[in-house]
Amino acid sequence: MAARLLTPLAAAREAAGYTQESLAVTLKVERTTIGRWERGVQSPQPWQRPGLARALQVALDELDDLLRRTARRSTRPTSAAILASAPIGLELVPPAPPSGDRREREPVAEVDVIHAAIPRLRRALDRLDLPDEGPTRTSAGLHGDIARASDDRLQSRYGSLARRLPDLIAELARAGQLGDTADRHAAALLTLALRAADGVAFKFGYLDLSARLIDLMRSAAQLAEDPLLLAAVAYVRTETFFANGDLDTAARALELAADHVPDLETASASAAFGALHMRAAVVAGRAGKPDRAADHLREARRAATAVPEGVYQGTAFGPASLRIHELAVAVELRDPLGIERAAAWHPPDNLPAERRSHYFIDLARAQLTLGRHEDAYLCLQSARQAAPEHTRTHPQVRHSLSTLLCTHSAPSTGLLDLAAWARAR
Template sequence: MGVRALTPLAAARETAGYTQETLAVAVKVERTTIGRWERGVQSPQPWQRRGLAGVLQVSLDELDDLLRRTARRPDTAIGPAVAAVRAPANVELVPATSISGDASDHAPAEVNVIHAAIPRLRRALDRLDLPDDGPTRTAANLHGDIIRASDDRLQSRYGHLARRLPDLIAELARAGQLGDATDRRHAAALLTLALRAADGIAFKFGYLDLSARLIDLMRSAAQLAEDPLLVAAVAYVRTETFFATGDLDTAARALELAADHLPALGTASSSAAFGALHMRAAVVAGRAGKPDRAADHLREARRAATVVPEGIYQGTAFGPASLRIHELAVAVELRDPLGIERAAAWQPPAELPAERRSHYFIDLARAQLTLGRHEDAYLCLQTARQAAPEHARTHPQVRQSLSTLLRTHTAPSSGLLDLAAWARAR
């Protein structure tokens, strides 16, 4: 058997005089982590790169090139945009220069699909009580379609959603007029989740009037479903409206009232709803500059997370990992350096929905800017793009962070300029 050729990163390690074991000690990771980096199945996180470049005595640009040439192309069985790392609590980062041809390059085309679908979506909403004639499955048979729609939203596949949602909403409206009272409640519950998926498009793509309308329709549908956990999920989503208007006091009151009206926390679903409302309220309090209130809400959310495994509950991701992501968001809102350092020492597991992971790295980029770590902020934005390109490209905080980076760099790198152009930042 021949000797296996060294990858570019492994060759750089040997040139610098390190074994995998001694390099692991120098950069404070496990030896197996070095092995994964050198095999190209995982890349260093943004906050690890500066130290690794220093130990290997290369520039950050040279390290980026080494990682690009080392990186293994994603497994097509997983999907072309993101290859998930199997090890827990790690997210694979393929350097930005190696992602041409993946979903991020198709984002502009998907944006066109989404904007073209908005009139069809509005028409479906206009006719909820008078839906067009057409094939109508029972609510039970429509359940799988709703699961797929929720997954598309959570995984930031907005183009897929935009193509399918108008017809799905129309069919759910027809289903809601059939069957007995139980069937109609079931259809109303599914319609609530379909409307939430539609709001995932409307809010992120700037259709704030449509988003507000969808949230009102969600509230009505959840009440028809007679499901208090769905009502709580709508309260969680409704926070978007108050964020858009800056009415943080009303946002906090709405979330606290929703938490108070939840049924007894005897199930994982009810505990998850309670925890999700409190972690959302913590972010509201952080944005309002109320650290004590934020700490109180995080404490309640942690209590719920101790008895709830990470998962999707009524369309909302909740559990220990989701809570960690919100802890970072709160620290960023409060501009709390110690809280940022504590929260940023963790990595979101690859099993989390793409939109959640993208949110984490978008917030981490803001945190790095707060700490003056501009290169790390840029790398975090690249990671957010890789995790959920359609989400990152439309997120206003991505553009804000990129605009800050452009202003503070007298000679921006080609990578930063490319990312800014892709996100339409100035």
């Protein structure tokens, strides 16, 4: 008799001493629900995961990993299994693999991990002033983890961020209680960790959580007594105003923050100043104010000549980042000449993945404006290749794909596959 192959989740259940039936009784679900979880065809809901983790005697992070690996193992039946179950005399044609089969499952698993981690992230924020006891490194020892979190955000690795941020934020809260000097350093690191957390919350539609994270970022930056961190908070805060359509307040907040950037002789200060102005240019473009947009772009170009491309206080700025925002402004203003100039350039591969995908997402919108539907489709494919998790969750991607579907009486297989992947209609 052949050995029975268990998925990682089923193996963990057996190791904990449960049958499917007994685990179902413990969790108050149907046995068939346990079976679907173990086959990777369905994931436990966020509120079911703490109980499942307790039953299996694993941490929530470990449960997330079990579920992710189980989803990866969820494949179609083997050819041998199909042959064994087929009626005698039936001619079999091996089924074609679903389009993008291997690539599709991974983002779905990551999305599950991200949504499951949101309650843990909320709890970590609830306890910022009363963190749980635990090991606490010095601020210097935490620098590496903060750098990794910032890189994960910039490279669109949201699953990795979601798994690690709750524990990292809790440790930073403990580090902030070690003394006055540690308070400032830990507050600066906490600001950057909250910045990374907002990258997850905003991208995945948790707008209330995003607004809360931005408020906490501002408080932490004030404790850090770092004006450049406050500039970064003003940059990120624009998301809130974009979400509620309050463009005038967004413009005022960005301009006020730019006026308070100190000592433009340093690269970091010039980068903060330039980032605020390139963000303000996009706000002005969306508000239909070309003159104001041009003024802000001029200030941003002046700053970009003084600094190399890089990441400054959690925000990318430099000549290439500015070019990407120039395209965004041209798209907002529906400026054909500006679009043509921006489209003649392509972002270098060493730019952060999220920023490169932004360029192609905006370029797709631009190509639609110009009636170049095939070019728009190719741009969306490039965005997906650059940063799949970011592209898949971006509302403008779904809007562009919906437009393409409506304008094609017979959409290509590639367009249909891309639309299905992004859940566009």
